[in-house]
Amino acid sequence: MEINNRPLSCNVSSEDVYRMLDGYFEGIDATRSETLSSHLKNCDCCSDVMQFQLGLRTVIGSGCREELPDDVRQRLLESLHKLR
Amino acid sequence: MVADQATFVEDTEPFMASLYSTAVRLSGNRTDAEDLVQETYLRAFRSYDKFEAGTNLRAWLFRILTNAHINRYRARQRRPEETDMDDVEDLYLYRRIRDEARISMSAEDQLMQYFSEAEVVSAVEALPDAYRMAVLLADVEGFSYKEIAEILEIPVGTVMSRLHRGRKMLEKALYDFAVSRGIAPDDDTALDEVSADASS
Ligand SMILES: [Zn+2]
Numbered sequence: 052m053e054i055n056n057r058p059l060s061c062n063v064s065s066e067d068v069y070r071m072l073d074g075y076f077e078g079i080d081a082t083r084s085e086t087l088s089s090h091l092k093n094c095d096c097c098s099d100v101m102q103f104q105l106g107l108r109t110v111i112g113s114g115c116r117e118e119l120p121d122d123v124r125q126r127l128l129e130s131l132h133k134l135r
Numbered sequence: 136m137v138a139d140q141a142t143f144v145e146d147t148e149p150f151m152a153s154l155y156s157t158a159v160r161l162s163g164n165r166t167d168a169e170d171l172v173q174e175t176y177l178r179a180f181r182s183y184d185k186f187e188a189g190t191n192l193r194a195w196l197f198r199i200l201t202n203a204h205i206n207r208y209r210a211r212q213r214r215p216e217e218t219d220m221d222d223v224e225d226l227y228l229y230r231r232i233r234d235e236a237r238i239s240m241s242a243e244d245q246l247m248q249y250f251s252e253a254e255v256v257s258a259v260e261a262l263p264d265a266y267r268m269a270v271l272l273a274d275v276e277g278f279s280y281k282e283i284a285e286i287l288e289i290p291v292g293t294v295m296s297r298l299h300r301g302r303k304m305l306e307k308a309l310y311d312f313a314v315s316r317g318i319a320p321d322d323d324t325a326l327d328e329v330s331a332d333a334s335s
Contacts, residue, residue: 057224065225069299073273075280077291099238103229106242108274111305114255115275117159119152123169127151130173131144134180 061096063087068097072104138186147179150196157197157271161204163260171207175200191282198286201268208264225299227306232319249313258308266301273298 058064070076071091076084091097138146154175158168178199179186186195224230228246237245259267272278272286280298284291313319 057230059226068226073280073298075295099233100226100229103233103242104226107228107246107306109243110246110252111255111259111270112275114252115156115160115259115271117156117165117168119155120165123155123165124151126169127155127173127176128144128148131148131176131180134143134177 059096059100061090061094063090063094063097067091068100068104072101138183138188140180140183143180143183146192147176147196150193153193153276154196154200157276158200158204160256160259160271160275161201161264161267162208171200171203174203178203191285194278194282194286197272197276197278198288201272201286204268205264223303223307225303227303228310231310231322232313246309249318250309254309254312258305258312261308262301262304266297266304269294269297270301270305274302 067087155168155172158171159165162168162171179196268287269283272283280291280294283294310319314321
């Protein structure tokens with residue numbers, strides 16, 4: 052299906068959006084990464100996509116984070132102190 | 136310089152909460168998670184003299200945790216077909232739920248109208264191990280591609296593709312929750328309508 056990596060309305064590829072979000076630019080040259088980051092900052096379409104993906108990450112992050120209960124912490128620490 | 140076992144507890148205790156949190160999402164329950172963290176600390180203690188002081192202790196501990204998890208659950212590990220997700224579109228959720236009318240709404244607020252936190256957890260826990268580990272390390276624990284490559288002992292390119300596929304799988308699962316609740320249109324229906332239009 053060719054819709055798979057359909058570029059955004061401003062023609063930026065989804066791969067470039069992901070690179071930007073993850074701050075990963077290895078494998079692309081410096082000129083291209085500069086052009087890309089200045090585009091993403093100034094483009095309404097791209098900044099909404101980025102904001103949306105970051106929001107999604109926040110939702111995933113806070114949904115997945117599990118508190119360490121005090122009793123579990125105590126048991127783990129006790130077993131650690133026995134190691135000495 | 137190597138690390139000193141005498142300072143092991145104080146050195147590693149700050150990472151206990153995030154190791155436990157990841158362990159719960161990897162094992163799927165609190166009892167196994169506690170065992171997994173305990174095993175992680177035991178293994179880490181035994182090889183602490185091999186840890187090079189001043190390098191990334193948090194990543195080193197997560198490497199032990201993910202290895203311990205993989206060893207425990209090797210039998211039930213599902214190896215996803217590399218092509219599984221190839222027909223799922225990039226930016227899957229964004230393309231389906233974001234429109235002009237909602238552009239002023241924060242993404243978090245909009246997303247929470249479509250699914251609950253409990254559904255986020257079950258979508259993450261349903262991901263095949265390899266993808267789940269990559270997504271948890273990147274999106275929950277905030278590790279870089281390079282750190283994830285070291286933790287999972289895979290090339291950076293593999294980290295990228297696992298994250299990419301894992302995130303798409305997750306986005307599709309979340310969208311499906313909204314579809315099943317009747318608050319988002321079924322994707323297949325939408326595609327059928329398009330092809331019917333094209334053929335008429
Ligand atoms: Zn753009």
